[in-house]
Amino acid sequence: MAAADKRSVVTKRSRGPKIGKMLLEHGYVTPEQLDHALELQEASGQPLGAILVKLGYVSDLNLVRVLADHFDLEFVDLDQCDIDPSAVDLVKEPFARYHQLLPLMSEGDELVVAMVNPTNLFALDDVRTATGMRVRPLMAEPAQLTAAIDAAWRGSDRDGAILLVAEDDLDATNLDEDLSSDDTGDAPIVQFVNQLITRAVRDRASDIHLDAHDQELCVRFRVDGVLHEVLRVPRAARGRVISRLKIMAEINIAERRVPQDGRVSITLDGRPISLRVVTLPTAYGESMVIRVLEESGGVRDLAELGMRPAPLAVFESAFRRPWGAVLVTGPTGSGKSTTMYATLVALNDPGRNIISVEDPIEYRLAGVKQMQVHRKAGLTFPTALRSVLRADPDVVLVGEVRDVETATIVVEAALTGHLVITSLHTNDAASTPLRLLDMGIEPFMVTGALNAIVAQRLARRLCEGCKEEHDPRQDAVVAAGLPEWARDGDAKFFRPVGCDACGRTGYLGRMALHEVLAMSPEIDQMIVGRATARDVKAQAEREGMVAMREDGLHKAAAGDTSIEEVVRAVG
Numbered sequence: 001m002a003a004a005d006k007r008s009v010v011t012k013r014s015r016g017p018k019i020g021k022m023l024l025e026h027g028y029v030t031p032e033q034l035d036h037a038l039e040l041q042e043a044s045g046q047p048l049g050a051i052l053v054k055l056g057y058v059s060d061l062n063l064v065r066v067l068a069d070h071f072d073l074e075f076v077d078l079d080q081c082d083i084d085p086s087a088v089d090l091v092k093e094p095f096a097r098y099h100q101l102l103p104l105m106s107e108g109d110e111l112v113v114a115m116v117n118p119t120n121l122f123a124l125d126d127v128r129t130a131t132g133m134r135v136r137p138l139m140a141e142p143a144q145l146t147a148a149i150d151a152a153w154r155g156s157d158r159d160g161a162i163l164l165v166a167e168d169d170l171d172a173t174n175l176d177e178d179l180s181s182d183d184t185g186d187a188p189i190v191q192f193v194n195q196l197i198t199r200a201v202r203d204r205a206s207d208i209h210l211d212a213h214d215q216e217l218c219v220r221f222r223v224d225g226v227l228h229e230v231l232r233v234p235r236a237a238r239g240r241v242i243s244r245l246k247i248m249a250e251i252n253i254a255e256r257r258v259p260q261d262g263r264v265s266i267t268l269d270g271r272p273i274s275l276r277v278v279t280l281p282t283a284y285g286e287s288m289v290i291r292v293l294e295e296s297g298g299v300r301d302l303a304e305l306g307m308r309p310a311p312l313a314v315f316e317s318a319f320r321r322p323w324g325a326v327l328v329t330g331p332t333g334s335g336k337s338t339t340m341y342a343t344l345v346a347l348n349d350p351g352r353n354i355i356s357v358e359d360p361i362e363y364r365l366a367g368v369k370q371m372q373v374h375r376k377a378g379l380t381f382p383t384a385l386r387s388v389l390r391a392d393p394d395v396v397l398v399g400e401v402r403d404v405e406t407a408t409i410v411v412e413a414a415l416t417g418h419l420v421i422t423s424l425h426t427n428d429a430a431s432t433p434l435r436l437l438d439m440g441i442e443p444f445m446v447t448g449a450l451n452a453i454v455a456q457r458l459a460r461r462l463c464e465g466c467k468e469e470h471d472p473r474q475d476a477v478v479a480a481g482l483p484e485w486a487r488d489g490d491a492k493f494f495r496p497v498g499c500d501a502c503g504r505t506g507y508l509g510r511m512a513l514h515e516v517l518a519m520s521p522e523i524d525q526m527i528v529g530r531a532t533a534r535d536v537k538a539q540a541e542r543e544g545m546v547a548m549r550e551d552g553l554h555k556a557a558a559g560d561t562s563i564e565e566v567v568r569a570v571g
Contacts, residue, residue, distance in 0.1 A: 020048055022066045023058060033057040061141045068139040073118050076104070076138040078148045079465055079501075085152075087111065090131045093153045097269060099123040100142070102149050109133050114140040114148070150202055151500045189237070193244045197275070197290075199230070201268050203503075205292055206333070210242065212285040217241060223503070224460045224510050225333070225569075242279070242286050249277035256286050263360065276360065293362055300338060302346045308554060311516040311546060318452030318518065319343050319421065322394075325414035327401075327453045329426040335458050335512050336423040337362055340397060343421055344368060347395055356397035357384040373399075381406045389413055398422035404439045411441055414449035428548065429455040429517035430537035433527045447524040453517045455548060459561050459569040460507035466499035467506065472563050482563075483550060491557045495564070511560055513552040513570060517545050 020038065023029045029037075029052060037051045044051070049067065052058045061077070068075035087103035090111065096102055100116040101123060111133040115123065118137035127135050140148075196219065200208045205221035210233075217233035233241055246253045249262030264275040276291040307315060319326045326343070328336045341363055348354060348367050356365075359373035359381070369391075371384050381398065382405045388396055389409075401407045401424045414420045426432045432453045436446050472478045472493050485491065496506020517523075517540045526536050541547060546554075552566035 019066055019070055022069060023052070023062075026062070026066065028058045028062045028066070030057075060143060064139060064141040071119075073139045074137070076114050076140050078114060078140055078144040081114075083148065083152065083500075088152050090133075091127070093149070095126070095130065096149050096152075099126065100145060101127065101137075102140075102145060102152060103127075103131075104138070106133065110136055112136050112138060114138050114145055116140065116142050116145055147501060150204075151503075153202070189240050189244050193241060193248070197266070198268060200290075200292060201273055201294075204509075207292065208288075208290040210245075210288040210290075212238060212282055212287045214284050224505070224507050225458055226460070226505075238285065242288055245277060245288060245290070246279065249275070251277065251279065257281055274362070300342045300345075302342045305339060305342055305514075306511045306555075306560075307514050307516075308546075308551065310544070311514055311551070314516045314518045315452060315454055316346075318516075319347065319419065321419065321451055323414060323417045323419055324451035325410060325420045325422065325449045326451050327432055328421070328423045329429065329432050329453060329455045330423075330457060331425060331427075333458070334456055335510075336456070337399075339454060339456065339512070340421050340423060341365065344395070344397055347419075352394040353392055354395040354397070355388045355391060355393045356399070357381060357388060358397070358399035368397075382409055385409045385413070389418070393418060395419045395421065400424070404441070407436060407439050407441055411436070411445050411449040415445065420449075426455070428533070428537065429453040429515050429545070430540060431533035432517075433536070434530070434533055437527070437530065443528045443530070447519065447527050450519050452519065454514060455517075456512045456514045457548060457569045458510045459513050459552060459555075459565045460505075461509040461511045462494055462496055462559065462561055462565075463499060463502035463506055463508040465501045465508075466497040467494040467559065468497050469493070470495045478563065483553065486553050486557060492559070493556055493563060494559050495562050507565070511555065513548050513555065513566065515545060515548040515551060518543070 020029075020034050024031065024034055033052070033055070037048055037055060037057065040046075040051050040055075041048050049058075049063045053060055053063055065075050065077075067073075081104060083102070084105045087106050090103055090106075091101075099120070102114050104112045104114055106112070111127065111131055113127060113135055115137045116139075117123070118139050124135050124137060196208070200221055203221055203223060205223050206225075207222040209218075209220040209222065209227065211218040211220065215235050217235075217238040219230045219233065220227045221230050222228075243253045246260075246262070248264045251260045251262040259278065259280055261276070261278045264277060266273050266275065271294060274293040276293065278289045278291075280287045280289070302312075302316070305312075315326075318324070328339045330336050344354060344356070344365060348365065350367070353369075354367070355369045355371065357371045357373065361370050361372050364370065371379075371388070373379055373381060373384060381400075381402065385396070385398065385406065386409065396413060396418055398406065398410055398420065399422070401410060401422050410420050410422055424432060424435060426435050432455070433446050433450065437443060469492060472495075473482070473487060498504040498506045502508040520543055522543070523536060523539055526539060537545075537547070549566065549570045552561065552570055553563070555561050556563050556566055
């Protein structure tokens with residue numbers, strides 16, 4: 001892209017009137033919306049722009065665009081800008097993240113730099129010193145800039161070079177460093193492990209897989225639910241890498257015959273990160289899986305769950321009742337914890353005594369008494385639950401129903417005036433009551449306790465920057481599997497393409513696909529009669545339940561995901 005073309009995405013305006021008036025003049029808000037926000041500003045004292053964004057009246061991008069106008073600064077839309085890799089190479093990644101900036105292009109001896117705060121004189125001086133060039137700062141929207149910094153170093157030669165250098169060191173002669181040295185030490189193993197974890201977090205990996213093979217250790221990241229190979233560690237260093245991680249997780253490094261688990265807490269880019277570590281003895285040696293949990297960003301508001309209005313109304317009606325059980329079901333990694341925590345956030349107020357029993361506690365919630373299961377000390381789910389029910393709770397969250405004893409206590413608690421929120425591993429909502437019957441719970445107790453069941457899966461979200469419209473109905477096989485409304489010509493669908501922002505996958509982030517089964521007298525009778533899951537599902541659909549696959553197709557028609565991804569996630 002030529003320099004003149006690149007300038008087309010940069011705008012500069014003269015100092016103008018107040019921000020609210022400018023937003024109104026640009027058509028970003030209506031007079032009614034502005035008046036509402038001004039009333040809230042007078043009551044709360046918060047910045048007008050922050051209130052407008054929170055209300056959803058204006059986007060972050062348009063707000064920053066107007067702020068740049070207001071302060072006579074140049075603005076750049078990074079989603080529409082080609083970034084010159086040679087310009088990015090002029091600074092280091094930690095430098096860019098610390099100052100919240102990214103070089104975009106060079107024009108002679110001038111470096112064009114996107115910044116969150118172009119008036120930061122210290123940052124500008126540091127860039128001049130580091131590059132020896134004059135600096136022209138442009139104002140960028142913070143979320144866009146963070147994404148651009150992530151994309152600039154994700155999977156590139158700059159990022160890979162760090163790991164490859166460390167890998168070469170691992171295969172060299174200096175493998176006798178102290179494995180228990182401090183995380184900031186210079187030992188190659190320590191550096192390698194730290195860089196590996198850092199890259200995983202910045203690549204948005206939910207899991208790190210270290211798989212022992214005959215001649216090497218294969219490292220894979222699970223990003224948006226799909227595994228991608230990152231690198232291979234030489235066999236000579238395989239045991240050292242695993243041992244270093246076991247020391248960090250306080251796991252016995254001498255024991256290699258049985259599975260072990262541990263936990264690591266770190267801070268990266270100012271965010272607290274929790275790593276859940278599991279070791280597995282395999283044919284070629286120890287393998288390891290590390291679950292990455294961002295403690296500060298995992299708890300979502302109920303509105304962010306992605307439920308469409310009809311199932312959300314059914315779900316909210318169920319957990320707003322004063323007693324009964326609400327079950328969230330699905331396989332491991334389907335977002336059950338996120339849904340349960342969002343439900344607690346909606347219920348959390350000073351008028352309720354909320355207690356949780358979890359293993360492990362994934363996110364801390366203010367105002368909730370959270371208990372960690374500790375089997376070695378004798379604190380199991382059943383023993384903890386018995387104590388909780390003597391502590392006058394209004395709402396009880398049970399991390400997971402794993403055995404008949406826990407299931408019995410959960411059902412009894414729901415029948416005796418407590419609202420219980422818990423999870424269970426089942427394939428869909430209709431099979432959940434039958435799973436409880438198989439565990440030994442009496443049918444009349446199941447029907448009396450259950451309010452509703454939410455089943456869910458996670459599907460990858462299409463990247464907004466590169467998705468393109470296409471018509472899947474041209475394939476007769478695909479068309480035959482679509483419901484009548486989806487075969488209609490008015491329904492629009494999209495497919496992934498791939499760009500720098502999404503790592504060339506066409507997907508960026510994940511979303512949940514749901515089905516919410518509300519209990520009814522007819523379904524109660526079917527459960528007592530031990531009807532099949534298929535019959536229960538058919539009755540629930542007659543009563544208005546939207547099956548998970550159909551929910552996914554609705555979200556595909558809204559442009560959020562693709563039909564291929566719905567099929568991959570649900571079938």
